[in-house]
Every structure is written in structure tokens, then in C-alpha cells.
Amino acid sequence: MTDRKLTLHYAPRSRSSTVRVLMDELGMPYDLHVLNMRAGELKSPAYLAINPLGKVPALQHGDTIVTETIAIALYLGDLYPDAGLTPAITDPRRADYMRWMVFYAAAFEPAVVDKAVGNVVPAETAPYGSYDKVVAMLAAHLEKSPYMLGDRISVADIIWGASLRWLLMFNLLPDLPVFKDYAARITSRPSFQNVFADEERLDAEHEAAAAALVADKAG
């Protein structure tokens, strides 16, 4: 629990959507600061003061700012352990939890991005070895259990489930049943479905607002 106010700086259909789902799953009260990415609001001086990279998500906890999706997820999971989604430091699953969360940011995302843009990085230099090995390792892991840490859902599944759904949608991962089943298992949860529905509305509003800005400038 916390007595400092939590604010999520967020734009629909982005990595910040995953954090929004996570905060709903954890059952924490928070303010949502909605930014219109299409209208350039992530690059406003006010937002750059929060995250100099002009990217979402960013979490504000009182006067403290946390950026980076995985850092935010680890932070929130530890802040709300009673939700039952965070293996405690004494839990034997904690090591796997840390490993899969850090692997996501340090190896999996770079492997996928390099693959998507056609960067060929020698396996000895790449922080992930090779894309094919990363994908094979993840598939083999998910073949063994329904969730990243075994038979119980955790914060790690909110991250991995959201990402796999997105990557499958854009053909950035092989269309394997193990990936499709896992992504569906996680993102069919009401927390995801509620955010997806709200984002359809928000994104349409943002598109219209961005188009109006362009028309204003042209006129």
C-alpha cells in the first residue's frame, strides 16, 4: 500500500496500455494522465520534464518518477504484493520472476526489434544471441506450463501476454499454437478486455484531434 498518489502517464495502444492493465489487476487506485501521441503530446516540454525521451509509460509516485515498462512493473508488483501477482523475495519463484522480466527488456525486445528492422547483429555481440534461439527458448518454456512461472499467473504474464499478442498481430513472432494460446489465455482476462475497449474510443478521439490540428495548421 502507499499513501503517495500514483499517476500513470499513458497513451492508448502503447506499452503504457500494459501498465494500465497491470494497475487494474493489482487493484490500486491511480490517476490516468492520457496523452495524445498522434498529436505530439509526448514531445511537449511538460512531458519531456517527466521523461526526457518523450516516451510512455512513465509512472509518478508522489515526487518519484519511474520510466521503463519493466522497471515500472517490478516497482508496482512490489508495491502491491497482496494482489498475489508478485513472488516475494523468499519465494522460490522469485529468481525466475527476475530472470524473465529482465530477459524481456534486455534480450527479447532487442531481438525482436533487430529482426523487425533487418539489423543483423553477430550472435557473439547481440545481447540475446540470436532471434531464433530466443524464440525457441520462449516456445520451449511455454510448452511446459500455462504461465511464465508455472501454474499461477504473475506480473510477468501481464507483460509477456500483452507483448506476444501485439507481436503476433504484426507477424513479428512465428504463428506457433503455443504463443497464440498463451497470448489468448492472458489477454482474454477482463482487465485487458476493458482497457482494449476503452482504447478504441480514446484512439478514435485522438485521431480526430490530431487531424483537426493538421487542418488548423493547413488553414
Ligand SMILES: N[C@@H](CCC(=O)N[C@@H](CS)C(=O)NCC(=O)O)C(=O)O
Ligand atoms: N524502453 C521503453 C520503450 C518505451 C516506448 O518506446 N514507448 C513508445 C510507445 S510503445 C513511445 O512512447 N513512442 C513514442 C515516441 O517514441 O515518440 C519502455 O519499455 O518503456
